[in-house]
Amino acid sequence: MSPTKSVLITGGARGIGRSLALAFLARGYNTHIFYHRSEAAAKTLAAQGMHTYAVDLRDHDAICRAVAHILExxxxxxxxxxxxxxxTTLFQHTEPITFENLFAVNVTGAFYVTQAVLPSxxxxxxxxxxxxxxIWGARGASCEVAYAMTKGAIDAMTRSLALEVAPSGIIVNAIAPxxxxxxxxxxxxxxxMxxxxxxxxxxxxxxxxxxxxxxxxxxxxxxxxxQIFTLDGGMGV
Incomplete structure (x- = not known):
């Protein structure tokens, strides 16, 4: 790949994020990841050539500083x-702090990271x-109401932002596993299970x-x- 392209992945130290980071690195991307508490996992990825940043997605200023550093x-x-x-909990047992943290990380964090990256x-x-x-963002999930709400918001953000930035040649999609x-x-x-x-x-x-x-x-x-691309092994058919 020439010239080398760059990717920023939030939550890139574990789970799906780690696989994303490794896949893009293997493809030749200059790979940047944000992580929160998974310092040991992030160090392992840094040793493989990734750029790692400890960023709390509930902190708008920290997001802006980290993105600005990358863009430099x-x-x-x-x-x-x-x-x-x-x-996972019953709707009536969902504590306010739990609800607020779900939206702060899953929705507001994604919004602010995108807002910081988009001008460039x-x-x-x-x-x-x-x-x-x-998939729960579109289908709903018993005992995961707040979580499903955050993913429904991400779906709406994806569709709306895609329309807004298409004239600028920017592609916006979502994967719904x-x-x-x-x-x-x-x-x-x-x-x-x-x-x-x-x-x-x-x-x-x-x-x-x-x-x-x-x-x-x-x-x-x-x-x-x-588009919201569903990867669910046929669950939604």
């Missing part, structure tokens, strides 16, 4: 808003933004590398925009 070294060609937290993309009339959503083999699934019992797999026609969860492969495609294609 060169443009950001691809932004992947991957960072997210989840919570508009100036160059080039760029790709990929938001990691969830179903169940993915990451540590987010560790809270489920074997019985829970058996029930989950019964509802997936392909009979298995996605590997995070499969999400990363699709993200690479979206980053390099030039015509699909404003």
């Amino acid at each position: 070294t060169g443009p950001i060609d691809v932004l992947i808003n991957n960072a997210g937290i989840s919570e 993309m508009i100036e160059r009339k080039s760029g790709a933004i990929i938001n990691i959503s969830s 179903g169940c993915v083999e990451t540590d987010m699934m560790d809270r489920y019992t074997d019985t829970d 058996a029930a989950i797999l019964e509802n997936i026609p392909l009979g298995r969860m996605a590997g995070p590398d499969e999400i990363a492969s699709f993200a690479l495609y979206l980053a390099e294609q030039t015509y699909a925009t404003g």
Whole structure:
């Protein structure tokens, strides 16, 4: 790839984010990741040649400083808003702080990172933004109402921003995974997992590398925009 392109991935130290980072690095991208508490994992990725930044996505000023630092070294060609937290609880038991943190990280953080990166993309009339959503954003999820609300907001942001920046040559899409083999699934019992797999026609969860492969495609294609691409093994059919 010449000249070398650059990607910024939020929540890039673990789970889907780590697979995204490794996939883009292997493709030759100059790879930048934001992480919050996963310092040991981030150090491992830094040793492989990635640029890592400890950024709390609830801190607008920290986001702006980190993005500005990256832009001093060169443009950001691809932004992947991957960072997210989840919570499983009954609607009436969802604490205010839990609700606020879900939106602060999953929605507001993605909004502010995009807002910091976008002007440089508009100036160059080039760029790709990929938001990691969830099938629950469109389908809804019992005992995950607040989480599903955040992903519904990400879907709306994806479609609306795609329309706004299309005249500037910028592509905006989202990937909505179903169940993915990451540590987010560790809270489920074997019985829970058996029930989950019964509802997936392909009979298995996605590997995070499969999400990363699709993200690479979206980053390099030039015509699909404003779309929410569902990767759920057939659950929504």
